Amino acid sequence: MIKSPNLMSLAEQAKLFREGKLTAVNNVKSHLEIINNLNPQLNSFITVDSKGALEQAKNLDKSRNNGDKLGPLSGAILGVKDSIPTKDITTTNNSRLLKNWNPKRDASVISRLKKAGAIIIGKTNLNEFGWSRPSELDLNPPPWSPWNSNHMSVGSSSGSGAATSARMVSASIGTDGGGSARLPAGANNLYGMKPTHGLVSRLGMDHNGHSEISPLSRTALDLALLLESMSGFEIEDDMSWPEAVPNYVKNINKDISGWKIGVPRNFIDSAPNEPEIINAFEIFLNKLEDLGCKLQEIDLRGMAEARAANFIVLNSESYQRHQKSLRLHWKDYGQITRVYLLQGAFIYANDMLNASEVGRAFKNYFSKLLRDKEIKAIVTPTSPFATAERSRRPDEHSKGVNACYTAPFNISGHPSISLPAGFGEAEIPIGMMLTGEIHDDSSLLQIAHAYDKKTEWSKIMPKLVSNNFDN
Amino acid sequence: MEKNFKNKDRSEKLRKMVPISEDEINDLNKLLEGVDNAIELMSTLVQPFDQEIDVSKMSSTVDGENHD
Numbered sequence: 001m002i003k004s005p006n007l008m009s010l011a012e013q014a015k016l017f018r019e020g021k022l023t024a025v026n027n028v029k030s031h032l033e034i035i036n037n038l039n040p041q042l043n044s045f046i047t048v049d050s051k052g053a054l055e056q057a058k059n060l061d062k063s064r065n066n067g068d069k070l071g072p073l074s075g076a077i078l079g080v081k082d083s084i085p086t087k088d089i090t091t092t093n094n095s096r097l098l099k100n101w102n103p104k105r106d107a108s109v110i111s112r113l114k115k116a117g118a119i120i121i122g123k124t125n126l127n128e129f130g131w132s133r134p135s136e137l138d139l140n141p142p143p144w145s146p147w148n149s150n151h152m153s154v155g156s157s158s159g160s161g162a163a164t165s166a167r168m169v170s171a172s173i174g175t176d177g178g179g180s181a182r183l184p185a186g187a188n189n190l191y192g193m194k195p196t197h198g199l200v201s202r203l204g205m206d207h208n209g210h211s212e213i214s215p216l217s218r219t220a221l222d223l224a225l226l227l228e229s230m231s232g233f234e235i236e237d238d239m240s241w242p243e244a245v246p247n248y249v250k251n252i253n254k255d256i257s258g259w260k261i262g263v264p265r266n267f268i269d270s271a272p273n274e275p276e277i278i279n280a281f282e283i284f285l286n287k288l289e290d291l292g293c294k295l296q297e298i299d300l301r302g303m304a305e306a307r308a309a310n311f312i313v314l315n316s317e318s319y320q321r322h323q324k325s326l327r328l329h330w331k332d333y334g335q336i337t338r339v340y341l342l343q344g345a346f347i348y349a350n351d352m353l354n355a356s357e358v359g360r361a362f363k364n365y366f367s368k369l370l371r372d373k374e375i376k377a378i379v380t381p382t383s384p385f386a387t388a389e390r391s392r393r394p395d396e397h398s399k400g401v402n403a404c405y406t407a408p409f410n411i412s413g414h415p416s417i418s419l420p421a422g423f424g425e426a427e428i429p430i431g432m433m434l435t436g437e438i439h440d441d442s443s444l445l446q447i448a449h450a451y452d453k454k455t456e457w458s459k460i461m462p463k464l465v466s467n468n469f470d471n
Numbered sequence: 472m473e474k475n476f477k478n479k480d481r482s483e484k485l486r487k488m489v490p491i492s493e494d495e496i497n498d499l500n501k502l503l504e505g506v507d508n509a510i511e512l513m514s515t516l517v518q519p520f521d522q523e524i525d526v527s528k529m530s531s532t533v534d535g536e537n538h539d
Contacts, residue, residue: 270532302526304535305516308509315506330489338489339499343506345488346481354513358524361516365526400505404533 004469005030009458010076010170010222014117017075020064024057024075024119031077031121035168037468043143044153044163046082048122049089053077056119072249073229074117079163079172082123083130084213085204086110089120094128094138097325097332107204108237109173109213109230116229121169125159128333130175130211131318132340134158134388139334145187145388146462148427152388154187156180157216161188164216165429166465171222173230177211177314178307179383179406182418185216186382186431189420189457191223191448192216194406196439197413198241200227201234206321209239210313210359210410219458220448223417224248227441246442254446257292261434261447262370262378264300271404273384277430280422281381284432288379291450298373306362306408311400312347312355313411319344359411363438366412370437377444380405382431386424405433415441419448420457 005013005027016022032050039045060074085091085103087110092098110120125143127134134142134152143153146166153162157174161184164172174181176194185192193214200213215226231245263285273281285295322341330338369375383402400407409416415438418431436444452458478500485491485499512535516524530537 266531267533270534270536272533299531301531302529304530304533305512305526308512308535311509312506312513326489330491335495339491339495340502342485342489342491342499343502345484346503346506347510351510351513354510354517358513358516361524361526401533 006034006167007469009219010073010217011219011225013170014072014074014076014225017064018070022075024060025054027075027077028053028057028119028121031168034166034468035121038146038166038168038464041144041149042146042162042166043125043141044159044166044168045079045122046092046094046125046140046159047090049120052089053119053121060117060119071115071117071229072225073113076118076170077121078113078118079122079124079160079169080110080120081126081130081157081160081172081174083126083175083205084110084173086120086123089123091123092139093130094126094140095333095337096139097329099139105204108201108234112230112232113173118229124157124163124172127156127158128337129318130156130177130180132334132337135334135336137334137336145428146464147188147429149464151426151428154184154388157184157214160216161185161190161192164218165189165462167461171215171217171226174214174216175211176214176410177208178310178400178410179403181214181216182382182406182416182431182433183402185418187388187428189429189460190216190218191220191417191419191452193223193227193417193441193444194409194415195227195231195441196241196415198239199439199441200230201232201237201240203234203237203240208317208321210310210413212410220445220452221249221252223448224252224445227445241439248442248445251442252445252449256447256450259293259376259447260296260374261288261293262298262300262373262375263295264378264380265297267300267303268380271384272401273381274386274390274424276386276424277381277384280430281432284421285379287451287455291454293447296373296375298369298375298378300369300378302362302365303404303408305358306411307400307404309355309358309362310407310411312351313359315344316347316352319347355411362408363412363414366414367437377434377436377447380433380435382406382418382433386430387426387428409435414438415444417444417448419451
């Protein structure tokens with residue numbers, strides 16, 4: 001007897017589908033059942049496209065039965081953050097302003113995922129426009145954590161993280177402008193990756209330069225499968241990387257013993273880390289050593305300045321995109337979001353250019369640090385905080401402290417991955433982060449995969465979810 | 472004094488732009504303290520024409536301090 005497909009990884013589901021042991025229609029139905037059971041409580045989805053998903057699944061089953069060539073994600077069920085345009089599925093950005101917006105075409109990343117055989121089952125919840133903070137005043141109320149439903153799900157790809165750990169989807173797609181995919185991955189016992197800038201094109205989305213489209217999954221292998229399918233050059237996107245996509249999946253089993261990992265103790269010790277974060281960090285370091293990695297303390301500079309630069313760029317770009325709509329449709333915006341968006345009205349061109357210059361300097365500095373020390377990656381916690389509520393305390397939130405480890409690598413463009421690493425007192429998962437050299441996304445995936453094989457995190461699911469399954 | 476003047480100036484600009492409430496202006500002014508701090512932190516780094524930013528001399532802490 002085959003266990004419920006929801007309990008398998010994306011790679012396992014796709015393998016069973018290719019072997020004819022699982023139909024795409026049954027996989028969709030199984031995931032719809034869990035969505036129907038859990039979404040009313042968790043608010044992970046804004047839109048569930050049952051009809052469209054079943055239609056995609058029927059076509060896939062037909063293709064397989066015809067002996068057609070199948071893509072690497074065939075039969076997998078994906079949730080997509082509702083800020084990424086999807087043809088024929090409403091894309092609200094969780095805003096009243098766009099509550100009826102039906103994009104005329106898919107963002108290029110969605111076209112690539114569909115071509116690889118993925119089934120888009122719906123659109124996942126987020127802070128309005130992926131900005132500001134969770135609010136009951138948004139079009140849809142915020143998602144709750146499946147690990148402890150007294151706590152909010154960490155955002156802004158909050159619905160993507162919750163839906164993936166709750167087995168409502170095989171994996172999900174989020175966006176990460178300052179940690180918005182890595183932070184929810186960490187808080188949901190998932191692998192989440194912000195790829196190198198330009199690897200995954202944002203064509204078809206707004207021009208938000210340092211916000212990368214990012215996969216979240218339950219295993220490192222799933223992350224590699226997704227990234228390989230999402231990546232590729234788009235000639236209409238001036239930020240797109242014009243090189244062939246590396247074989248992330250084929251090369252994932254590389255021996256990582258002897259690889260040097262940098263540990264920036266000086267910086268980590270200065271952050272307001274909660275005790276359970278530090279405990280998990282030390283255990284994570286031991287695990288890296290068990291895998292054969294060599295730890296080396298490094299003096300890491302400029303993280304605060306790079307975070308400030310990313311904050312200025314994010315604010316400027318968000319305001320630029322919304323300036324006209326804010327004037328025309330003020331009342332359609334959430335009361336919190338519209339205030340957040342206006343921050344960019346008080347940033348001058350000179351400030352924006354200073355931010356770009358600081359970002360460029362930090363990018364070159366960090367790459368040189370990795371090269372000079374022959375380091376494959378640096379390791380930090382993903383967040384200093386163990387719950388969404390703690391990270392949103394006004395004094396720390398206004399300074400962006402919750403993104404102190406993540407945001408610097410948005411402005412720099414370096415690839416960065418969050419790995420599951422335990423649980424805090426509230427039973428909310430904790431993530432640890434590895435950040436490596438530009439366009440060496442492969443090494444991060446290889447470390448993550450070696451770690452995944454030697455740990456049990458990817459087998460652990462929320463109690464709320466396991467109650468829905470017999471096995 | 473300078474902060475009050477800046478906030479007053481900003482409030483006037485905001486009222487001309489959008490139908491914003493006084494409570495929202497107060498909330499925004501608090502958020503803008505974070506923007507001002509970020510701008511200040513970066514502006515100290517800008518170098519004369521013939522020099523470049525030296526990140527190795529930048530801060531070592533989460534608050535942007537240098538503990539050398």
